Every structure is written in C-alpha cells, then in structure tokens.
Amino acid sequence: MPDPNLVLAVVVLAAGTYLLRLGGVGFGGSHHAVRLRPGSDAAVITLLAGVAATATFYEGQEFAGWARLTGVAAATGLAAVRAPLVVVVVAAAGVTAGLRALGVD
Structure with missing residues (x-):
C-alpha cells in the first residue's frame, strides 16, 4: 500500500497542474513573457x-x-543538429545504459 502522504501530494500536484492549464485556456491562450x-x-x-x-x-x-x-555528449550532439527532444532523451539514456551494461562506469 502506498504512503497516504505521497498519494495526497500527487493528487494535490495533479489538481494544481490541471487548474493552471485550465486557467491558461481561460486567458485565451495568450502568452505573457517575462x-x-x-x-x-x-x-x-x-x-x-x-x-x-x-x-x-x-x-x-x-x-x-x-x-x-x-x-x-550524445544528447548535446543530437540537440545541436536539432533532433526532436524525445530522440535526444532516448538516445542519451540508451548510450548511458548501454555503456553501463558493458561495464563502463
């Protein structure tokens, strides 16, 4: 059984995120740059x-x-050639995991 405090924290953060997103729709999608x-x-x-x-x-x-x-370094190279973010993240994780599987620390 998960910790009740953790479940409450996740629910509160999810509700807050939803309300913030809903508020953005209410403003007509305008972007207020800092x-x-x-x-x-x-x-x-x-x-x-x-x-x-x-x-x-x-x-x-x-x-x-x-x-x-x-x-x-692999992620940096892919980002430099403007690869999609998901490709950058998956490649970085794959390179790191592959090297660790080969025993490289």
Whole structure:
C-alpha cells in the first residue's frame, strides 16, 4: 500500500497542474513573457550551464562516470543538429545504459 502522504501530494500536484492549464485556456491562450534586463540573459545562461555541468560531471562528491558523460555528449550532439527532444532523451539514456551494461562506469 502506498504512503497516504505521497498519494495526497500527487493528487494535490495533479489538481494544481490541471487548474493552471485550465486557467491558461481561460486567458485565451495568450502568452505573457517575462521580460529580463539586457544583462540578465547572460547570467541566466551561466547559471543553467553551471547546474548542467555539475549534474553531468558529479554525483554527490564523486565523479559521475564516463557512461553519463558520454550520454550527455550524445544528447548535446543530437540537440545541436536539432533532433526532436524525445530522440535526444532516448538516445542519451540508451548510450548511458548501454555503456553501463558493458561495464563502463
């Protein structure tokens, strides 16, 4: 039997997501873009790149392994040639899983 708190959390998040999506329809599908200051774009990109690099190279305090690094490299290459997102994700997971199955850490 699943934890009742977990079930409640999933139900609340699902309801909130549904209400947000429904609210978007009520606004006529208009998009309200967030405007950033001219210099903030570089800061956002730098922050996201730092988070991505940390998640790519490290798991906790240890090196994440060559399999993950190769999977991310494959995803980066596919994204660079504008492959569909599902192809990028499945290829990255497949490369990583394949290398780990071959014993590459």
